[in-house]
Amino acid sequence: MKLHSKQQYNKIDELIEKAEEMERKSPAKILPLAQSAHEMATILHYPKGITDSLLMIGRAYLYLGNLNEANQYLWQAYESNPGLKQLAKILNALGIVHLYLKMYDKAFTYYQKSIELAKIMKDLTLEARVLNNMGEIYRENKDFFTALKYYDSSIEKYDALLDTTSTCVPLANMGAVYLELGQLDNAEFYSDKAITVARKTNDQMIVSVCLGYLGIVANKRGKRETALKYFNESLDIYNNTHENIHAIEILLEFHKLYFEEGNWEMCLNYLNDALNIAEELDSLSKGSIIYSELAKVYEAMGKTKEALHYFNKNIQTLESINIEECKQRLRGIEVQIQAQMSFQEKESFRKLNLELEDRSKQLKDAYNTLNSISKIGKMIIATLSLEKVFKLIDNHISNLMETDLFGIGIYKPETDFIEYKYLVEDGKLYSDVRIPLSNINSLAVWCFNNRKGILINSDQEDVSCYVDTISSSYGEVMQALMFQPLTVEGQTIGIISVQSKKKDVYTNQSLITLEMLASYISIAIYNAQQSEKLRAEILQRRRAQRELNLLNQELENLSNQDSLTKIANRRSFEEFFHQMWNKAMQRQKNLSLLIIDIDYFKQYNDNYGHLAGDQIIKKVASLISQNIKRKEDLVARLGGDEFVVVLFDTNSQCALKVAHEILATISERGIKHGHSSISPNITVSIGVATMIPSSGTNPNHLFENVDLALYQSKQNGRNQIQVFENNSFPHTFSS
Numbered sequence: 156m157k158l159h160s161k162q163q164y165n166k167i168d169e170l171i172e173k174a175e176e177m178e179r180k181s182p183a184k185i186l187p188l189a190q191s192a193h194e195m196a197t198i199l200h201y202p203k204g205i206t207d208s209l210l211m212i213g214r215a216y217l218y219l220g221n222l223n224e225a226n227q228y229l230w231q232a233y234e235s236n237p238g239l240k241q242l243a244k245i246l247n248a249l250g251i252v253h254l255y256l257k258m259y260d261k262a263f264t265y266y267q268k269s270i271e272l273a274k275i276m277k278d279l280t281l282e283a284r285v286l287n288n289m290g291e292i293y294r295e296n297k298d299f300f301t302a303l304k305y306y307d308s309s310i311e312k313y314d315a316l317l318d319t320t321s322t323c324v325p326l327a328n329m330g331a332v333y334l335e336l337g338q339l340d341n342a343e344f345y346s347d348k349a350i351t352v353a354r355k356t357n358d359q360m361i362v363s364v365c366l367g368y369l370g371i372v373a374n375k376r377g378k379r380e381t382a383l384k385y386f387n388e389s390l391d392i393y394n395n396t397h398e399n400i401h402a403i404e405i406l407l408e409f410h411k412l413y414f415e416e417g418n419w420e421m422c423l424n425y426l427n428d429a430l431n432i433a434e435e436l437d438s439l440s441k442g443s444i445i446y447s448e449l450a451k452v453y454e455a456m457g458k459t460k461e462a463l464h465y466f467n468k469n470i471q472t473l474e475s476i477n478i479e480e481c482k483q484r485l486r487g488i489e490v491q492i493q494a495q496m497s498f499q500e501k502e503s504f505r506k507l508n509l510e511l512e513d514r515s516k517q518l519k520d521a522y523n524t525l526n527s528i529s530k531i532g533k534m535i536i537a538t539l540s541l542e543k544v545f546k547l548i549d550n551h552i553s554n555l556m557e558t559d560l561f562g563i564g565i566y567k568p569e570t571d572f573i574e575y576k577y578l579v580e581d582g583k584l585y586s587d588v589r590i591p592l593s594n595i596n597s598l599a600v601w602c603f604n605n606r607k608g609i610l611i612n613s614d615q616e617d618v619s620c621y622v623d624t625i626s627s628s629y630g631e632v633m634q635a636l637m638f639q640p641l642t643v644e645g646q647t648i649g650i651i652s653v654q655s656k657k658k659d660v661y662t663n664q665s666l667i668t669l670e671m672l673a674s675y676i677s678i679a680i681y682n683a684q685q686s687e688k689l690r691a692e693i694l695q696r697r698r699a700q701r702e703l704n705l706l707n708q709e710l711e712n713l714s715n716q717d718s719l720t721k722i723a724n725r726r727s728f729e730e731f732f733h734q735m736w737n738k739a740m741q742r743q744k745n746l747s748l749l750i751i752d753i754d755y756f757k758q759y760n761d762n763y764g765h766l767a768g769d770q771i772i773k774k775v776a777s778l779i780s781q782n783i784k785r786k787e788d789l790v791a792r793l794g795g796d797e798f799v800v801v802l803f804d805t806n807s808q809c810a811l812k813v814a815h816e817i818l819a820t821i822s823e824r825g826i827k828h829g830h831s832s833i834s835p836n837i838t839v840s841i842g843v844a845t846m847i848p849s850s851g852t853n854p855n856h857l858f859e860n861v862d863l864a865l866y867q868s869k870q871n872g873r874n875q876i877q878v879f880e881n882n883s884f885p886h887t888f889s890s
């Protein structure tokens with residue numbers, strides 16, 4: 156029987172080893188192996204197998220992007236009485252989970268504990284892994300110099316072990332750092348180096364990550380097709396390994412590439428694919444990024460309703476993230492309370508039954524308090540109105556503790572004051588109560604500056620550790636006071652205070668209760684401020700977009716307009732001519748061109764001056780334009796004294812009629828030209844050509860024909876019209 160159990164233990168260990176081997180090659184295959192190992196270990200009551208399999212299940216969910224499941228199984232492994240080596244690995248994995256959750260302080264704490272154990276065991280491999288992971292914290296917080304130091308330390312540890320293949324991870328991260336620094340050559344060098352090392356051990360995770368980095372480098376260098384190639388290769392690997400978190404990141408890179416091109420349809424395709432994955436993973440952090448990008452796309456498309464929808468979705472997601480972080484903080488406080496109560500229960504075991512009953516009541520009270528705070532927290536986080544937040548708290552706080560005065564102050568950096576946005580004493584609402592941060596005798600200021608709670612139960616207590624003397628700028632002096640800082644993401648944004656006229660009404664539990672409530676209030680205030688800021692940004696973006704659209708339209712008009720005559724320029728003509736050519740080919744319609752040249756314009760310029768010459772060009776442009784009325788026709792200046800007219804769906808006879816009208820209009824105007832060899836007034840020569848475009852012709856053919864017609868018009872004496880037909884010039888028309 157013992158032999159049989161030993162064989163089964165070996166089978167479990169083999170499954171774990173196989174899962175570890177597949178970890179970086181095909182993470183999707185880890186989970187079933189680890190689950191099988193856990194099922195067998197549980198049946199056999201094999202402690203080491205249970206811990207190892209729970210750790211591998213947690214790591215599998217981590218790679219698959221399911222952070223909630225990963226955290227759950229890793230904590231089960233942590234609580235399964237692991238050995239030192241197992242504990243070090245579990246702590247490292249928990250650090251990675253919290254790194255992905257962007258809870259960097261917790262991640263760093265886990266890594267520190269893990270590396271301390273690794274040093275005790277002299278496990279250089281684990282030490283190298285953790286050093287690399289610690290570098291990731293600094294990279295995400297933009298301290299790139301420190302991050303690179305950690306990656307170098309990780310590589311040194313691997314080199315000491317003669318384990319060059321494992322260096323692919325820190326090498327890849329160095330590529331990421333240089334990418335963020337904009338040092339594209341270094342980013343490409345380290346990414347290529349990491350891929351070379353990773354392929355030796357078939358480490359698909361690193362290969363796919365670095366292919367993504369190379370795609371970003373290519374895109375920044377304007378090599379679009381190369382970037383798409385790398386992104387597609389990276390995404391193909393992720394689809395096989397099911398590393399969904401990284402797959403989302405590559406989908407976002409596709410979106411960025413197409414966003415630069417203004418291809419909104421492709422942007423939406425990739426963003427929706429990313430959103431589907433994020434929703435399957437229940438990844439709030441990735442969801443927030445995707446909602447923000449969707450809002451930008453719809454805003455760029457001019458779809459305000461959809462943009463606002465996704466802006467609001469982003470706000471809601473940020474609220475959920477803050478709520479989750481708050482819950483984790485509350486869970487930490489609950490653990491501390493439970494540990495303290497457990498100790499109290501053990502001590503009270505030696506005391507009278509009456510004391511035991513009293514402790515039991517305290518536990519029940521603490522539990523009820525937590526439930527009450529949770530309910531209040533959910534209500535205040537659900538609103539984005541600061542006024543409603545304050546009133547909700549005021550309505551419920553008296554159920555939790557003695558309250559004669561309740562106040563919430565918010566710090567205003569522009570004035571360096573704490574301004575009480577809500578301050579109620581005996582039912583009276585105070586307004587315009589402000590405390591300068593320079594007030595050294597203010598408990599509120601001490602609480603804000605030191606980020607610590609204050610508990611005072613009597614005006615006889617020594618407060619010298621806080622202030623020299625207690626001062627109050629409103630109402631009567633209170634006997635018992637509590638203050639707690641309001642903090643969000645490590646920044647203090649204000650304070651909350653509860654005060655009573657009675658002595659000795661507050662306990663340490665009261666201060667803890669206020670601290671938990673402060674967590675919810677901080678989130679609610681932050682959400683309300685961010686919501687208001689976002690609304691202001693949306694309005695500002697709309698105004699900026701309108702101004703940009705007007706400017707772009709103005710620039711487009713200027714780029715297509717001749718600066719002297721204000722009619723279309725040569726560039727605009729060429730674009731319009733090709734459009735009309737294609738349209739005429741599709742519909743098998745006639746397309747006619749007229750080229751008009753002012754006769755003896757050089758002589759006019761030489762004798763009257765260039766300023767007078769410019770005025771003649773402007774007048775002739777205006778006279779030509781008077782005869783062109785249809786939207787599908789165009790008058791443009793080719794350059795100098797030469798003009799062109801495009802006439803869509805116009806046969807040769809009708810084009811000739813338009814040419815006659817132009818010739819007549821200019822002649823009738825009688826603009827003096829004393830140096831012309833053919834007339835005392837300004838005259839023009841006109842070439843006319845017409846074609847029905849076909850597959851065997853191109854726009855140049857028509858342009859060459861009309862140019863020949865103009866040439867013939869000049870050769871025949873000027874001040875006339877020449878029509879090109881069937882490679883001959885049978886028609887000459889003079890004014």
